[in-house]
Amino acid sequence: MAYESKILGVGSFVPAKAYTNFDLEKMLDTSDEWIQQRTGIIKRHWVEGNVSNTDLAVEACKEAMEKAKVSHDDIDMIIFATLSPDHDFPGNACFLQEKLNIPAGIAALDIRQQCTGFVYGLSIADQFIKSGQYKNILLVGSEVHSKGLDRTPEGRNVSVLFGDGAGAAVIGRSDGESKVFGSLLHADGRFAKELWVAAPGTGNEEGERISTNMLDKKLHYPYMNGRQVFTHAVKRMAESLSTLMASHKMSIDDVDLFLFHQANIRINDKVAEILEIDSSKVFNTIADYGNTTAATIPIGMNDALKAGKLERGMVVGIAAFGAGFTWGSNIIVY
Numbered sequence: 237m238a239y240e241s242k243i244l245g246v247g248s249f250v251p252a253k254a255y256t257n258f259d260l261e262k263m264l265d266t267s268d269e270w271i272q273q274r275t276g277i278i279k280r281h282w283v284e285g286n287v288s289n290t291d292l293a294v295e296a297c298k299e300a301m302e303k304a305k306v307s308h309d310d311i312d313m314i315i316f317a318t319l320s321p322d323h324d325f326p327g328n329a330c331f332l333q334e335k336l337n338i339p340a341g342i343a344a345l346d347i348r349q350q351c352t353g354f355v356y357g358l359s360i361a362d363q364f365i366k367s368g369q370y371k372n373i374l375l376v377g378s379e380v381h382s383k384g385l386d387r388t389p390e391g392r393n394v395s396v397l398f399g400d401g402a403g404a405a406v407i408g409r410s411d412g413e414s415k416v417f418g419s420l421l422h423a424d425g426r427f428a429k430e431l432w433v434a435a436p437g438t439g440n441e442e443g444e445r446i447s448t449n450m451l452d453k454k455l456h457y458p459y460m461n462g463r464q465v466f467t468h469a470v471k472r473m474a475e476s477l478s479t480l481m482a483s484h485k486m487s488i489d490d491v492d493l494f495l496f497h498q499a500n501i502r503i504n505d506k507v508a509e510i511l512e513i514d515s516s517k518v519f520n521t522i523a524d525y526g527n528t529t530a531a532t533i534p535i536g537m538n539d540a541l542k543a544g545k546l547e548r549g550m551v552v553g554i555a556a557f558g559a560g561f562t563w564g565s566n567i568i569v570y
């Protein structure tokens with residue numbers, strides 16, 4: 237028997253402490269004006285002390301499960317999208333399972349698609365629901381970037397962009413109008429080193445996973461070719477979404493709301509311009525959270541729900557782009 241999948245409930249969480257651009261002026265050689273003009277970011281939230289990635293995820297998942305009206309006993313798979321896990325291994329899905337007291341025996345999967353993590357995860361969840369193998373999948377995107385950023389003037393081009401946060405959704409069987417229409421997933425590994433963290437890693441030339449030399453060279457911090465990422469993000473997000481809409485014989489007018497990955501407001505404005513989307517249909521949250529990578533889409537979805545911009549029955553177009561390069565899109569009826 238074939239099933240359709242739908243989003244049963246959404247949750248999100250960001251740590252309490254917010255850092256405005258003015259706060260960053262004191263730490264990095266930057267300015268509120270530069271950050272706002274170039275990116276649209278006004279503040280981001282960063283964890284304090286020993287708060288971990290899965291600590292944020294727990295809060296987002298509890299809200300999502302409550303709204304979905306499912307208990308921890310009902311979850312039969314966890315898909316965890318992150319680039320900043322609690323530990324190198326095992327994956328965050330296992331740590332989250334333990335923290336949420338989800339019974340032993342379920343499937344737990346970590347995926348590493350960075351800013352495209354939620355889009356990939358939604359497509360994977362959709363396939364498992366459609367096949368009938370699982371009934372209630374907990375999909376979470378969560379990041380603690382702050383502990384992995386070079387928060388000195390040398391790292392300013394990357395550090396100002398990223399925030400900590402988590403977003404989650406319970407994906408289950410559809411019993412009506414709401415459903416995941418379809419998804420497109422893409423990657424181009426030729427650009428893997430245009431946005432990456434080299435160390436620790438077994439692929440380093442030195443033959444070591446990590447060394448003091450690598451730390452001295454700051455290889456454990458992200459490197460980003462901002463312009464290259466910007467150009468590809470605009471092109472690929474627009475391309476994926478328009479192809480997906482065309483394959484479902486949909487036009488821009490058929491879509492009620494667009495949730496794009498939140499990396500830079502100028503990227504999203506360009507995508508909207510290319511696809512001729514009225515800006516009132518694009519829901520952005522970057523001003524408040526910066527780029528929370530795998531968490532941007534579910535955080536945006538939850539904020540749109542809270543703001544009354546998203547309701548059951550609305551058609552939502554989703555697109556994201558990130559390191560890899562990876563990118564993709566989903567169309568859902570919420």
Ligand code: COA
Nearest residue numbers: 266267270274351392393396462463465466499500557558
């Ligand atoms: N504060 C102040 N000045 C900064 C700065 C900061 N935080 N970061 C960089 N600068 C300076 C640079 O040193 C450079 O100075 P110079 O002209 O004297 O050399 C100048 O600003 C312009 O830098 P540039 O990198 O060319 O700026 P840009 O217009 O390309 O904007 C980004 C930079 C990062 C905002 C932009 O490229 C971007 O958003 N790219 C996509 C990033 C992204 O999406 N990443 C996540 C992927 S999902």
